[in-house]
Amino acid sequence: MKVAVLSPVAWRTPPRHYGPWEQMASNLTEGLHQAGIDVTLFATGDSVTASRLSSVVEKGYEEERNQDAKVLECLHISNLMEQAASFDLIHNHFDFMPLSYSRLIKTPVLTTIHGFSSEKIIPVYQKYNRDSHYVSISKANRHPALTYLGTVYNGLDTGSFQFSPSSDNYLLFFGRIHPDKGTAQAIQIAIKSKRRLFIAGIIQDEDYYKKRVEPYLNDDIQFLGAAGPDLRNELLGRAIALLHPIHFEEPFGLSVVEAMLCGTPVIAFNKGSMPELIRHGNTGFLVNDVEEAVAAVGQLEQIDRHTCHEWAKTRFSKEKMVEDYLNLYHQII
Template sequence: MTLPGRPLRVAMLAPIAWRVPPRHYGPWERVVSLLTEELVRQGAQVTLFATADSLTAAALSATAPHGYEERPDASGAGPDGAALDVKVEEALHLGSLFRQAGQFDVIHNHADFLPLSYAALVGTPMLTTIHGFSGPGILPAYRAAPGNTFVSISDSDRHPDLTYAATIHHGLDLSELTFNPRGGPHLIFFGRMHPDKGAADAIRIARATGRRLLLAGIIQDHAYFEREVRPHLGADVQYLGSVGPAERDRLLGGALALLHPIHFDEPFGLSMTEAMACGTPVIAYRRGSVPEVVGADGGYVIPEGNEAAAVRAVHAAVTFDRSGARARVERLFTARRMARQYLREYHHLLDRLADTQGSRPAAPRQLTRSQVTS
């Protein structure tokens, strides 16, 4: 559908766990930022619904002052000093967007399943990017929303019970990631400190190669970190905490390889594309999206748990063609490509709505206050 005489108006709904873009951790928020800024560059009129401290070239609409995961006091506080529940903050965030729904052509939901329950109450069509499933318990919310449009972030992350309009891989702003043709001698692990991500496996692999390992990421499972990671820290294994974009560029580009020995079905894995953008090969277990993202030119995909194969891959990485990894990202994983694919899906969504109604969609209606708060 061609909108007469004006740009496409997009409501971009971000989660409010972290700022957009995140200061360090926050993969969903990072993708929202990359997409929002590129859509603005490509001429869309975007309003970003995110935390008030978010940074964007789009219009910003906010109810939460900052991300609830970034508060020093986990309970938070409202204007009257009373503690705010996270679900209350999310309800206020969603209510603000859906009260304004009539101002937009498309709502793009990155905030998981909860907005699906509001979508049928407004005329503005909604596209939902499914960034991954926290567990089977949330699937009923998706099954109960057959009129919604779903986009997967990898072919491997598609659930058989759902119908998808497209798979759109995440894209990067390559100006933020410097190609390093030489790399360095150390290895790097970049991810949550959690059994799923395999930090303990990375330590064993690195030690078997005799190479220094740098670990970066938030501590999500404290018991796992204390049991499996902390006892091994020292000169050859260092934990750097959760690092921001500038340090991420330096660390990834200066590594011989990124170790990604995961034990879960990775929905996408931004750190893999970021490493490849720097020229650093990925050494990862074959789970979820890993073969799809890494391919044959981005690193080494090995059977899960095969640490001997991972050690051999580290030795092979010395002669790896780092330019091939960068070229793969330039071809498949740029923010520009991601934004163009989403723009196409927005217009397909509007075309389908026009076909269903037999004409151009009527002006979207807005929720009343009673509908939002009931």
């Protein structure tokens, strides 16, 4: 079986910091390669993979901002589609644009839908629903107008995360600094529960950061910026809990799984995929507002960190994801 994995070209695959779609394309590619599958990764030229790499774009447009994103995307997608006959299956991690080629080639296309940026993109998915195959990354993120071949949860390289049996008694916010992610609410939870808070992530909304985050920074509430793998593991592993007060129907939460792999429970607003990722009262708490989150902070002692680790390792590993996708590949081929 020869498989082409199409990654986005906003960031490197795998990303240096942010880039969840690129991270999943990388995890899948490396997992397929380790499983003995003949796989080619289509990504930026600076991407890192043990498999074959095909690229016509050297660096991601979010990392070199002088590039035109649409031009790079067109060059990148067409590079794969012009080689489509060389593969038994194309696994698309690049949203809806590659679907416009799907009726022009004979190779089947499987698209992992990582989320919907807007209802306005649904007509494209609807148009190719009968000719293509869709996979959701959580049951919560399924659109009622579409038909899905299955649900495959994102899988992480569990060996990259170190289990920590104890914590340093601080709370952690790990993610984009954006209203959707609830950074401001995480700050309020920390203040009301009288706990230290570390904030790590890229600033995606500068105005939000200036008005809702920066004024509260002090010795007890610290912004650390983007965190690479080493700092990420240290922060996640030593936290007493990850705060995830999201304000949107999140399709999946990589930081939620990453925290649990390190043994750290998660306190999350009960939206989107959170009930599928967190076992309430067992690996964390699902809450509805800041006050309930503050109450949950007071109940963290009842959570066993090893249970968090085992839950995430069993359910959200790279190996489990690869196994589930291979089952779908065989159905299609």
